[in-house]
Amino acid sequence: MLPFSALSEALGAIVPKRSHPPSPPRLPSPSARRWRAATAAAALAVLAGGSLAACGSDAKASDAGADAVATTPTTMPAWYAAGGGTHMTTVSRDTTTVDDDASAKDTTSLGTDCVTLLTDVQAAQIFAPAPDADTQQHWSDALDRLAQSAADCRDGVTRSDSALIAKAAKERRAGSTELNQAMKSAAALSG
Numbered sequence: 001m002l003p004f005s006a007l008s009e010a011l012g013a014i015v016p017k018r019s020h021p022p023s024p025p026r027l028p029s030p031s032a033r034r035w036r037a038a039t040a041a042a043a044l045a046v047l048a049g050g051s052l053a054a055c056g057s058d059a060k061a062s063d064a065g066a067d068a069v070a071t072t073p074t075t076m077p078a079w080y081a082a083g084g085g086t087h088m089t090t091v092s093r094d095t096t097t098v099d100d101d102a103s104a105k106d107t108t109s110l111g112t113d114c115v116t117l118l119t120d121v122q123a124a125q126i127f128a129p130a131p132d133a134d135t136q137q138h139w140s141d142a143l144d145r146l147a148q149s150a151a152d153c154r155d156g157v158t159r160s161d162s163a164l165i166a167k168a169a170k171e172r173r174a175g176s177t178e179l180n181q182a183m184k185s186a187a188a189l190s191g
Contacts, residue, residue: 072128076189079131085190087124088139088183094120095146095176098153102169111157114168118150130182132189138182145175 073079094117101110125143130136149171156164 074131076130076132076135076186077191079128080186080190083127084130084186087120087127088179088186090120091117091124091143091146092179092183095172095179098150098172099176102165107157110165111154114150114153114157118147118154121147121150130186132185135182135185135189138178138185142175142178142182145171145178149175 073082073084094113097113098110098117101107101113121143125147130139149168152164152171153168155161156168
């Protein structure tokens with residue numbers, strides 16, 4: 001692990017050494033918490049509705065699986081409207097925020113915003129895959145790279161490890177490239 005002064009040099013500014021532990025991560029804004037709660041409730045309603053519909057009829061167990069599959073968006077416009085577009089926008093916004101923190105040499109915000117990016121990337125990773133293979137490939141690659149970047153960034157800030165922060169920045173650039181491709185493809189196919 002490099003000394004704190006090496007971290008400061010890597011960021012391009014002198015950052016005073018803290019005598020206290022880092023602040024806990026910021027909580028999402030009330031509107032973001034409401035949006036996440038509403039999204040989770042909607043997802044549960046969709047899943048429960050498919051399962052309950054199958055239980056309320058004389059359907060066989062295999063029909064219950066067919067109901068669950070029917071709730072997965074099968075077109076890009078449906079996927080985008082069902083939450084894919086929101087996940088893309090959220091991850092893009094988070095990535096820009098982390099980039100801004102790094103440019104400003106703000107290690108306190110950088111650590112917190114990397115945690116936010118990681119949380120939002122993980123939420124996007126469990127969302128349904130994009131129906132278009134090309135879009136999904138770029139989206140999946142973006143999420144994988146940004147998840148690694150966010151984890152390395154968080155750990156680099158926590159450990160004052162400038163090499164890990166630099167690695168996270170490189171991973172973030174690669175993830176951002178894939179994210180931009182995925183967003184362009186999704187927008188073109190979603191009308």
